[in-house]
Amino acid sequence: MERTRTLDHLVDQACRRWEARRAAAAARVDAPPPPAFTIALSREAGTQATAVAQEVGQRLGWDVYDHELLERIAQDNGLRANVLANVDERKVSWITEFAQGFLHAHSASPLVSDGAYVHYLIQTVLALGAHGECIIVGRGAAHLLPTETTLRARLVAPLPDRAAVVSQRLAISVTQATQRVRDLDQQHAKFIQDHFLKDPRDPHHYDQLLNSARLGVDGCAEAIVSALRVMQARQAKTVGRTAQVAHA
Numbered sequence: 001m002e003r004t005r006t007l008d009h010l011v012d013q014a015c016r017r018w019e020a021r022r023a024a025a026a027a028r029v030d031a032p033p034p035p036a037f038t039i040a041l042s043r044e045a046g047t048q049a050t051a052v053a054q055e056v057g058q059r060l061g062w063d064v065y066d067h068e069l070l071e072r073i074a075q076d077n078g079l080r081a082n083v084l085a086n087v088d089e090r091k092v093s094w095i096t097e098f099a100q101g102f103l104h105a106h107s108a109s110p111l112v113s114d115g116a117y118v119h120y121l122i123q124t125v126l127a128l129g130a131h132g133e134c135i136i137v138g139r140g141a142a143h144l145l146p147t148e149t150t151l152r153a154r155l156v157a158p159l160p161d162r163a164a165v166v167s168q169r170l171a172i173s174v175t176q177a178t179q180r181v182r183d184l185d186q187q188h189a190k191f192i193q194d195h196f197l198k199d200p201r202d203p204h205h206y207d208q209l210l211n212s213a214r215l216g217v218d219g220c221a222e223a224i225v226s227a228l229r230v231m232q233a234r235q236a237k238t239v240g241r242t243a244q245v246a247h248a
Contacts, residue, residue, distance in 0.1 A: 010063060017133075035149045036132025037232060039224060040141035042200055045184035046162025046177075047155035047212040053135045055221035060228075065128060066137040074120040118195050138188070142205060143196045149235075151228050153208040154200075155220060161213035207231075 039056065043049035050066045057064040065073075121139060128134055129145040136145075142152040159181065167177035192200040203209050208227050210220045 010069070013063075037149050037151060037228060037235075038129045038132050038141075038145055039135040039151045039153065039228065040129075040145055041135060041137045041224075042142045042152070042154040042206065043138065044154075044156050044162060045181045045188065046165045047157050048165060048217055049137050049155050051217045052155060052212065052220045052224070053137050055217055056224050057135050059221060059225050060133075060135075063134045064137070065134060067139050070121065070124055070136065070139045074117065074124045140192055140196045140198075143192060143198045143200075151208065151224065151231055152206045153210060153224050153227070154203070154206045155210050155212045157211055157213035 039053075039062075041049055041053050050064070053064045053066065056062070122144060125136060125139060125141050125144050128136060129141070129150065132149065142150070142154070145152075159178065162181050163174055163178040166172070166181055167174045170177065170180070172180070189200055192198055198205060208224065210223055212220050215223065
């Protein structure tokens with residue numbers, strides 16, 4: 001129940017910010033602002049991805065959507081409608097077409113529940129990415145969102161370190177935690193491979209690879225924010241050059 005109230009509040013708060021940003025952009029008389037960035041955080045099990053995402057969110061003032069929140073939004077018609085409501089109409093059309101095309105291309109039976117869930121999950125991730133200024137943990141975001149406006153980071157760590165984290169968090173033995181970590185890694189990889197036809201373990205899919213055991217939560221968060229600033233600066237230069245050419 002508490003999780004539901006938290007999600008409802010998060011989406012309501014985000015909707016107000018999105019509407020304010022749209023109104024501010026519409027009121028501008030000069031060039032529109034560049035598209036906002038999104039951080040897509042992929043992870044191995046036991047790398048404290050949600051804690052890292054929350055730390056990054058606090059530093060940037062951005063919302064964090066972990067896999068549980070994404071699934072709740074995807075499965076709740078009202079919440080999903082709110083997320084889509086403040087997206088630019090052209091982007092809504094693209095999101096709908098992309099999700100439908102993806103589903104029909106990768107599902108032999110588009111009406112099965114799993115196919116519908118993936119369809120709505122893709123809609124949710126793309127809509128959040130279209131709004132920008134948020135951190136999305138897992139659920140294939142790094143493989144769905146446009147690379148031009150997405151920092152794709154992945155957290156990794158040696159198996160013993162990850163098992164120790166899970167053992168402490170769940171109060172289970174290290175042996176049990178080790179098996180749980182292996183199972184979760186396999187489930188995550190299968191989900192991405194089955195639905196997005198990508199291997200999440202391939203480092204070429206990411207802009208940044210971070211060892212959470214060596215850097216810790218704060219160190220990973222600092223590195224992600226630094227990488228984001230570099231990408232934002234590069235985007236600003238590109239937008240500036242484009243504007244100069246247009247006015248030449």
